Amino acid sequence: MCESRKAVLEAIAKEVMSCTKCQLHKTRTNAVPGEGNPCARVMLIGEAPGYNEDIQGRPFVGSAGNLLNQMLKIANMSREEVFITNVVKCRPPNNRDPNDEEIEACKYFLLAQIKAIKPEIIMCLGRHSTKVLLGLSGLNVDSIMRVRGELKKLLVDENEVICLPTLHPAAALYNPRLKSLLEADFRLLSTLTTGTRISGLDRWL
Numbered sequence: 129m130c131e132s133r134k135a136v137l138e139a140i141a142k143e144v145m146s147c148t149k150c151q152l153h154k155t156r157t158n159a160v161p162g163e164g165n166p167c168a169r170v171m172l173i174g175e176a177p178g179y180n181e182d183i184q185g186r187p188f189v190g191s192a193g194n195l196l197n198q199m200l201k202i203a204n205m206s207r208e209e210v211f212i213t214n215v216v217k218c219r220p221p222n223n224r225d226p227n228d229e230e231i232e233a234c235k236y237f238l239l240a241q242i243k244a245i246k247p248e249i250i251m252c253l254g255r256h257s258t259k260v261l262l263g264l265s266g267l268n269v270d271s272i273m274r275v276r277g278e279l280k281k282l283l284v285d286e287n288e289v290i291c292l293p294t295l296h297p298a299a300a301l302y303n304p305r306l307k308s309l310l311e312a313d314f315r316l317l318s319t320l321t322t323g324t325r326i327s328g329l330d331r332w333l
């Protein structure tokens with residue numbers, strides 16, 4: 129099963145690397161399709177590649193990536209166990225926010241990845257991915273602080289998935305208060321992923 133999912137993810141990654149569907153292809157060094165376990169129970173979705181990610185072609189490898197690794201330890205998980213990607217796969221110039229057209233153009237790849245992996249839990253890292261994921265169920269997100277740490281049940285391509293929105297690690301890097309909120313959300317992730325689950329999840333929702 130994982131082999132066939134891996135093959136699908138590799139095909140998506142190949143398409144991403146030659147994609148010209150939005151203007152971000154003009155300024156990227158490398159597209160960053162994402163990486164991790166094709167049979168991951170948990171998918172982590174950030175906003176967009178930054179400087180280091182663009183250079184290396186890998187997600188979350190800079191200082192925000194180091195913080196994400198620390199958070200995964202809190203959840204008793206490793207990067208190898210999860211699948212990590214972003215809403216848009218190419219770096220916006222000067223790390224600006226991706227715009228609506230870019231997010232819409234790239235959403236096809238994200239949905240294809242979710243469909244291939246069939247995760248039990250999607251942890252949205254920051255406002256943009258939370259907006260995109262909750263938007264699939266018609267939910268509006270005006271502030272990440274209002275929804276972080278709250279579990280939502282979503283249908284993605286007819287598969288039920290639990291969405292856990294949290295802050296983007298970059299936002300928490302130099303802010304102890306936000307870092308402690310991020311830690312709390314990863315402790316919740318740890319609770320959710322303990323045991324064989326998913327049957328016990330309904331009690332959280």
Ligand code: SF4
Binds near residue numbers: 147216217233
């Ligand atoms: S951001 Fe997405 S849609 Fe835009 S060029 Fe990159 S892969 Fe294609």
